[in-house]
Amino acid sequence: MFQENHLTATLLASVLATVLGSLQIGYHTGNVNAPAKIIEEFFNKTWTTRHNQSMPDHSLTLLWSLSVSFKDFGALLGSLGVKYLADSYGRRNSILIVNSLSVAGACSMFASKASELFEVLILGRFIFGLFCGLAMSLNPLYIQEVSPTSLRGAFATLNQVSFASGTLVGMVVGLETVLGTENYWAVMLSLSLIPAVIQYLVLPFCPESPRYLLLNRGEASKAEAALLRLRCSADWVSRELKEMEEEATHTQGGLTVCDFFNKRSYRQPIIIIFAITLGSQLSGFNAIINYSTRMFQAKFHRAKYLTLGVGVVNVTFTLVAFFLMERAGRRKLLLTGFLSIAVSNLLLTTVDSVLYLVPDLLSLQVLLVFSVISAYELGPGPISWFIAAELFDQPGRPIAMSFTSMLNWGGKFVLALLFPPLLKSCGAYVYLLFMAVALLAFTLTWLLLPETKGRTFDDITEEFRGAEGIPLHNSTGFNTFN
Numbered sequence: 001m002f003q004e005n006h007l008t009a010t011l012l013a014s015v016l017a018t019v020l021g022s023l024q025i026g027y028h029t030g031n032v033n034a035p036a037k038i039i040e041e042f043f044n045k046t047w048t049t050r051h052n053q054s055m056p057d058h059s060l061t062l063l064w065s066l067s068v069s070f071k072d073f074g075a076l077l078g079s080l081g082v083k084y085l086a087d088s089y090g091r092r093n094s095i096l097i098v099n100s101l102s103v104a105g106a107c108s109m110f111a112s113k114a115s116e117l118f119e120v121l122i123l124g125r126f127i128f129g130l131f132c133g134l135a136m137s138l139n140p141l142y143i144q145e146v147s148p149t150s151l152r153g154a155f156a157t158l159n160q161v162s163f164a165s166g167t168l169v170g171m172v173v174g175l176e177t178v179l180g181t182e183n184y185w186a187v188m189l190s191l192s193l194i195p196a197v198i199q200y201l202v203l204p205f206c207p208e209s210p211r212y213l214l215l216n217r218g219e220a221s222k223a224e225a226a227l228l229r230l231r232c233s234a235d236w237v238s239r240e241l242k243e244m245e246e247e248a249t250h251t252q253g254g255l256t257v258c259d260f261f262n263k264r265s266y267r268q269p270i271i272i273i274f275a276i277t278l279g280s281q282l283s284g285f286n287a288i289i290n291y292s293t294r295m296f297q298a299k300f301h302r303a304k305y306l307t308l309g310v311g312v313v314n315v316t317f318t319l320v321a322f323f324l325m326e327r328a329g330r331r332k333l334l335l336t337g338f339l340s341i342a343v344s345n346l347l348l349t350t351v352d353s354v355l356y357l358v359p360d361l362l363s364l365q366v367l368l369v370f371s372v373i374s375a376y377e378l379g380p381g382p383i384s385w386f387i388a389a390e391l392f393d394q395p396g397r398p399i400a401m402s403f404t405s406m407l408n409w410g411g412k413f414v415l416a417l418l419f420p421p422l423l424k425s426c427g428a429y430v431y432l433l434f435m436a437v438a439l440l441a442f443t444l445t446w447l448l449l450p451e452t453k454g455r456t457f458d459d460i461t462e463e464f465r466g467a468e469g470i471p472l473h474n475s476t477g478f479n480t481f482n
Helices: 009-018 020-030 036-051 057-089 091-115 118-146 149-173 185-190 193-205 210-216 220-231 234-250 257-262 264-281 285-297 303-328 330-354 359-378 380-391 397-448 457-466
Strands: none
Touching (some): 009 118, 009 149, 009 220, 020 149, 036 118, 057 091, 057 118, 057 397, 091 193, 118 210, 118 380, 149 380, 210 220, 220 234, 234 457, 257 264, 264 285, 264 380, 285 397, 303 330, 303 359, 303 380, 330 359
């Protein structure tokens, strides 16, 4: 099995060291949920010390929403640097460079309590957000370029598995029975330094992306040496080098952002990325992750512990996606996920609307929240982060990943900022908006996305190059349901 899939110790170490960045991002997604009230009290105490009066409730709510969403805003800005770093310094070295932002952000968040400056906490989340925007694109880019075709999707999904695991760890550590207390919440925010340091100790010993070395730098001997470390088989190395050389004959160098958006063969992949990414981020998942404790608080005595169920379901279904990715394929998992999200949101609206008449439906509401989480992680969640790397050739891949990251984090930022007022004004009907987004994403995925499972990068991009003269739906293997 290992030999068939070309799984080597070097390849496994490279992937696991890379996803430590996603673990840090997940941790800071989950750790602010449970201790929200305690950190809000810190904000209010700091304000009272300065102005001799408490902060108004609406201002405190706005400041907390800003604190939660500022990480995503930083990530949106950080996404702009993906192409420059990836093409200038390489995939692996860029991951090591941006890891310093994680360290700086964690240190700043830790220092906020001692300095009694809530602005330092918000600044730390912004700096960490810059790291998020860069790392969540650079990680799958590196993983996909070092992985063999038979493991490419599964290993890219490990990025999401690590993210979900970090979210669950953050939820647990943030509990008031662990570190989510008035005395230790600052320590809790600094624990992401541990995986950051481990990444610095391991990743420098892993090889650079062979595709980057050959196609970007033209260093064939270094690319061959890196591939040999990753595959440990001279036969497979020669086959992959030949495939890369064939891809090089079809690509143009010096691609600019304007060229990217104007190139005819890129138009359909861009629409696909737009549909899948925004469909994933605006279909309700992030609202539940960021505000699940508050959603449950009014109805359940131990809402913080019920929120842990969200984290457990999150991790469980990313693992399911990991095992299904190379069996079911990207297209089926996306379609199943988006349709399930739409149905779950419709049922959430129905249940929430009649809950005051039938209180016994509380348990069903919790199950529906869990179903949104599971449907998201089954396909849309993990695939939305790496599908761009499969749909574009080498010159367009970093720009596509940057574009993907901007859409992902932009969607997260908008939802984190707007969900509280939307929930207040629309009530249960806010879930119908999520349903509409999921159905639109389902439709566009059905019409436009080819299956990429088990296909080389050049084979996939050839399909879109051919689409300039041949309709895509006539291509062999497009509709995986046939």
